[in-house]
Amino acid sequence: MPDWNLVGKQHVLAAIAECDRLGSRDFLQRYRFGRARASTVWHRGQEYDSKAILGVAYLHATGRAATADDFTRGEAGAVDLLQGLGFDVVVDEEALAAEKAPRVRKTTATKPARASRSAPAAKPRRTTAKSDERVKVCPTCYMALPATGICDNCD
Template identity: 40%
Template sequence: MSLLNSIDRPHVLTAIETWDKAGGSNYMLVRGGVSTHVLLHAGREYDAAAIVGIAHGLATGNTLTPAEVPGGSAGASKALTRLGFQIRDDSPPAPQRVPGTKATTPRMPRAAAAPRATPRPRVAASDRIVDNLCPRCFIAMPATGICDQCD
C-alpha cells in the first residue's frame, strides 16, 4: 500500500484552502522544495507535491515536505490524478535519441587532480600493548606504580 493512498479528495480540497490561507509562496519558503508538476484547480495553479504533503498531514497527522513525498512531484501527480484532479507536467523534456546512435551525456571538463592527502601511518596492535600491568587485576599501572584498583 502506497503512503499516499491515505489521501482522499476532501483532504486535497482542504489542503488547497490551507495553501491559499498561507499564501502559497510563503508556505513553500517554510516547507521547502519546488514541484515540476502543477495542480490546476478552479482556475488557479498549485504546487502538486506541496498540496499532497499538506493533504497527507490532514489524513495521517504527518505533513510531508515536497522532498519527502514518495516518488517526488511525479508521485504527487499520480496521487492527484487518481483522485480526479487535473495536473500539468512542467518537467523539462527528455533528450531525444536518434535510433542507431549511442546515448551520450555532455561531459564536464576535467578539473586538475587535487593533491592527495598524506595517508596516516598505521599503528600495529602490538604497539598498543601496555607493559606495566597490575599482577592482581591486570589493569594498566599508573606512573606511580601503585594500582588504583587493588591498593
C-alpha cells in the first residue's frame, strides 16, 4: 500500500515532464496504465491521465512506481491527491460515479459436460504479478531507465 504523503508537487511535475518527453501513449505503455476515464490533470494547456501521472510521481518520490492496483479509491483518490497538491484536475462526474458503482458480471450459459470422456485437470500456471516488477530509476534525474540500464537523459 503506497504512502501517498511522500508525493510532492515536484514529483508530479517530474512525472509530467517525463510524459511530455515520452509522449502520452509510450508513457502509459511503459508504466502499464490505461487512459483516464473520469479525470485529467491540466498543466500549461496540456491534459494528462491523472492516475498515471500520480503513479509515476510516486516513482519519483520513492523509487517504486505505483501500479493501477495501488489506487484503492480509483480515480477519485487520484483527483483528491492532485488537487491537494494544487493541480487543476477536470472531472467528469458521471464517469466518476460509474467507476464507483459495482460492476455486474455477465454470466453465460454453460454447455453440459460430455459424459463419455472427461478432460484432464489443467495444471495451475505460475505467473509473476506485474506489480512485483521494479522499475529501475536513474539516480541523477530519477527518470525510468530503459532496458539498456543507461539513462537517455544523463548519458
